[in-house]
Amino acid sequence: MMKHKVSSKQYISEMCFGCGKDNPVGLKAQFYNLEEGKTVAVFQPGGMYQSYPERLHGGVAASILDETLGRAILPMEPDCWSVTAELTIRYKKPVPLDVPLKVVAQVTENNRRLFRSSGELILPDGEVAVTATGVYMKQSLSKIADLSDLDLEKMFIQQENDKEFLEF
Numbered sequence: 788m789m790k791h792k793v794s795s796k797q798y799i800s801e802m803c804f805g806c807g808k809d810n811p812v813g814l815k816a817q818f819y820n821l822e823e824g825k826t827v828a829v830f831q832p833g834g835m836y837q838s839y840p841e842r843l844h845g846g847v848a849a850s851i852l853d854e855t856l857g858r859a860i861l862p863m864e865p866d867c868w869s870v871t872a873e874l875t876i877r878y879k880k881p882v883p884l885d886v887p888l889k890v891v892a893q894v895t896e897n898n899r900r901l902f903r904s905s906g907e908l909i910l911p912d913g914e915v916a917v918t919a920t921g922v923y924m925k926q927s928l929s930k931i932a933d934l935s936d937l938d939l940e941k942m943f944i945q946q947e948n949d950k951e952f953l954e955f
Contacts (some may be wrong), residue, residue, distance in 0.1 A: 788913045790952045792822040805854035820862040827953050828855040828890040843882035851890055852906055852919040859892040859904040869923035880916040889955050900925055909955050
């Protein structure tokens with residue numbers, strides 16, 4: 788495993804399934820931008836996300852990969868929002884519960900309207916358990932949702948950059 792330098796921490800929101808700090812059934816993932824241009828999600832899923840005993844449900848793995856791949860554009864375009872157009876998932880190994888996991892994603896192609904990204908869900912020992920590729924449409928936030936000023940405040944909860952390096 789190698790150390791990777793964190794350049795910044797991404798925003799979270801209150802109720803997002805992936806990052807929502809107040810969502811009682813959410814993953815509460817933390818998202819980081821790395822100096823090398825990649826985006827990393829750090830999370831630890833508990834028993835409520837189980838499929839087979841002691842294994843993460845594949846749909847939850849797909850959700851966190853989708854969230855991270857969609858956020859991979861933010862180091863390049865910090866004000867960009869994205870909507871999933873296509874997501875392809877490959878399951879390689881079972882994913883255990885109650886251990887710290889990481890998803891590492893990067894943009895592989897970028898143009899005016901779309902971007903493509905790829906990523907991996909990485910186990911604590913560094914093995915790749917799930918891979919994904921996706922195509923995302925760039926959208927303005929006003930086209931994605933009807934939001935009041937109060938709603939907007941809830942979507943941009945800044946947090947301190949609490950990690951200087953991530954290992955994977």
